[in-house]
Amino acid sequence: MTDRARPTRGNPGGSQTVLVLGAGYAGIMTANGVRAALRPDEAASVRVVLVAPGAQFVERVRLHQLIAGSVGGVTRALDDLLHPEVEVVDGYATRIDPDAREVEVDRSTVLGYSVLVYAVGSGARPAAVDPHARVVACAEDSALARQDLAGLAPGRAVVVVGAGMTGVETASEVAQARPDLQVTLVSAGVLLPGSPARARGRVERTIRELGVALRTSATVVAVGRDAVTLADGTVVPAHLCLWAGPLTTPELAASSGLPVDGRGRLLVDGALRTLGHPDIVGAGDAVSLPDVVGGHLRPSCASALALGRRAQDTVLALVRHEPVVARPVGYLVQCLSLGRAGGYVQLVKPDDTPLPLALHGRPAALVKEQITRMAVAAVERERRRPGSYVVPPGPRPQRARAGA
Numbered sequence: 001m002t003d004r005a006r007p008t009r010g011n012p013g014g015s016q017t018v019l020v021l022g023a024g025y026a027g028i029m030t031a032n033g034v035r036a037a038l039r040p041d042e043a044a045s046v047r048v049v050l051v052a053p054g055a056q057f058v059e060r061v062r063l064h065q066l067i068a069g070s071v072g073g074v075t076r077a078l079d080d081l082l083h084p085e086v087e088v089v090d091g092y093a094t095r096i097d098p099d100a101r102e103v104e105v106d107r108s109t110v111l112g113y114s115v116l117v118y119a120v121g122s123g124a125r126p127a128a129v130d131p132h133a134r135v136v137a138c139a140e141d142s143a144l145a146r147q148d149l150a151g152l153a154p155g156r157a158v159v160v161v162g163a164g165m166t167g168v169e170t171a172s173e174v175a176q177a178r179p180d181l182q183v184t185l186v187s188a189g190v191l192l193p194g195s196p197a198r199a200r201g202r203v204e205r206t207i208r209e210l211g212v213a214l215r216t217s218a219t220v221v222a223v224g225r226d227a228v229t230l231a232d233g234t235v236v237p238a239h240l241c242l243w244a245g246p247l248t249t250p251e252l253a254a255s256s257g258l259p260v261d262g263r264g265r266l267l268v269d270g271a272l273r274t275l276g277h278p279d280i281v282g283a284g285d286a287v288s289l290p291d292v293v294g295g296h297l298r299p300s301c302a303s304a305l306a307l308g309r310r311a312q313d314t315v316l317a318l319v320r321h322e323p324v325v326a327r328p329v330g331y332l333v334q335c336l337s338l339g340r341a342g343g344y345v346q347l348v349k350p351d352d353t354p355l356p357l358a359l360h361g362r363p364a365a366l367v368k369e370q371i372t373r374m375a376v377a378a379v380e381r382e383r384r385r386p387g388s389y390v391v392p393p394g395p396r397p398q399r400a401r402a403g404a
C-alpha cells in the first residue's frame with residue numbers, strides 16, 4: 001500500500017468508495033475523470049482508490065519498442081498522471097466478492113467498494129504458451145526479452161509468432177534495431193487478417209525491406225531453446241521466440257464467479273455495467289459488450305480510452321443515484337508502426353471497417369507516434385479537465401458487426 005492510500009473496508013457514515021482495478025489507459029481515464037468531476041460536496045464523501053501493481057503505468061503500446069531497445073523504458077510513475085486525490089494501493093487484486101462488495105489484494109488486504117471499476121486489461125501471460133517463448137503483450141516478459149535480444153550474437157535467429165498488428169510491429173522494430181539478426185515472422189494465418197489487401201501488400205513490402213522473412217500458413221507447435229517446430233515438422237532456428245498471439249485477459253473475473261465470455265472477459269451491458277452486478281463497471285480490453293453495441297470493438301488503446309471515458313459517466317451516475325446512459329463508441333483510424341521510420345495508418349468508419357484513405361511510410365510513422373503520445377496525454381488531462389477526451393461516436397446499433 002502506498003502513502004497515497006488509506007485502508008478501506010465498508011463505507012462508514014454513508015461515504016462511498018469508487019475502487020478501480022488496473023492502472024492502464026482505461027483505469028486511469030476512469031479514476032482521473034471521476035475524481036476530477038466530483039463537486040466539492042461530493043468529494044468530501046466519495047473516495048477514489050486505484051489498485052495498481054507496482055504503482056505505475058505501463059505504456060503497453062510501446063512494449064515492442066522496449067524489446068528492440070528503441071525506447072529506454074515504458075513505465076511512468078502514477079504521480080505524473082493521477083489526480084492528487086486518487087489513492088493508490090500497490091498490488092494485484094486477487095479476488096472480488098460481489099456480494100460483500102469487497103476486493104482482496106495480494107491475498108491479504110481487503111478493500112470495500114460502493115462502485116467497482118474492472119479495468120485489468122489484457123497483459124496476462126497465456127498459460128498454454130511454452131515457457132521458452134517471451135510474450136510481447138506481457139510487460140514482464142518484454143523486459144526479459146529486451147535482455148535476451150541484447151545478448152544475441154550477430155547471425156542469431158529471432159522468430160516472432162503471430163502476424164497480427166502486435167507481431168508485425170514487433171518483427172519490424174526488432175529487424176530495424178538489429179539488422180545483424182535473422183528475423184522471421186511466422187503465422188498460422190495470413191499477414192494482418194482483417195486488413196484490406198492493399199494494406200497487406202504495402203506492409204509486406206515494407207517488412208521484407210526491413211529484412212523480415214515471412215512464413216504464413218505455418219503453425220508453431222513447439223518452442224525449444226534454439227528453434228521452433230512447425231506443424232509440418234519444419235524446424236526454424238529461434239534463439240529468441242517472441243510470442244504475439246491473441247491478447248489474454250486476466251482470470252480475475254472468472255475466478256471470482258463473475259459472468260465472462262469464452263475469452264474470460266467480463267460481460268457488461270451497453271452502459272458498461274456487469275450483467276447481474278450493476279455496481280461493477282468494466283472498461284478496456286478486459287470487458288465484452290453486447291454485439292449490438294460492441295461487436296465492432298477490438299482490444300486496443302483506442303477502445304480503452306473511449307470505454308474509460310464512458311465508464312466515468314456510468315460511475316458518476318451510480319455515485320449520484322442517477323440513471324445511467326449507454327452511448328456506443330467508435331473508431332477513426334488503425335495505426336501500425338513498421339520500425340521507427342515506417343508505418344501504416346488506415347482511416348476507418350466508426351465500426352472499424354476501412355475507408356479508401358491510408359497513409360504509409362514516414363508520414364504514417366509520424367502520425368502513429370503522435371497518436372501514441374496523445375493517448376498518455378489524454379488520460380493525464382482528465383485529472384485537470386474531466387470529460388475532455390472526445391470519444392468518436394459509435395456506429396448505429398443496427399450497423400454494428402454482430403459477432404466480430
Ligand SMILES: Cc1cc2nc3c(=O)[nH]c(=O)nc-3n(C[C@H](O)[C@H](O)[C@H](O)COP(=O)(O)OP(=O)(O)OC[C@H]3O[C@@H](n4cnc5c(N)ncnc54)[C@H](O)[C@@H]3O)c2cc1C
Pocket residue numbers: 021022023024025026027051052053056057058060061062063064091092093094119120121122123136137138166169250252283284285286299300301302303304335336
Ligand atoms: C506491443 C503492443 C503494441 C500495441 N500497439 C497498439 C496500438 O498501436 N494501438 C492500439 O490501439 N493498441 C495497441 N496495443 C494494445 C493496447 O496496448 C491495449 O489494448 C491497451 O493497453 C488496453 O488498455 P487497458 O487499459 O484495457 O489495459 P492495460 O493497458 O493492459 O492496463 C491494465 C492494467 O491492469 C493491471 N492489472 C492486471 N491485472 C490486475 C489485477 N488483478 N489487479 C490490479 N491491476 C491489474 C495491469 O498491470 C495493467 O497495468 C498494443 C499492445 C501491445 C502489446
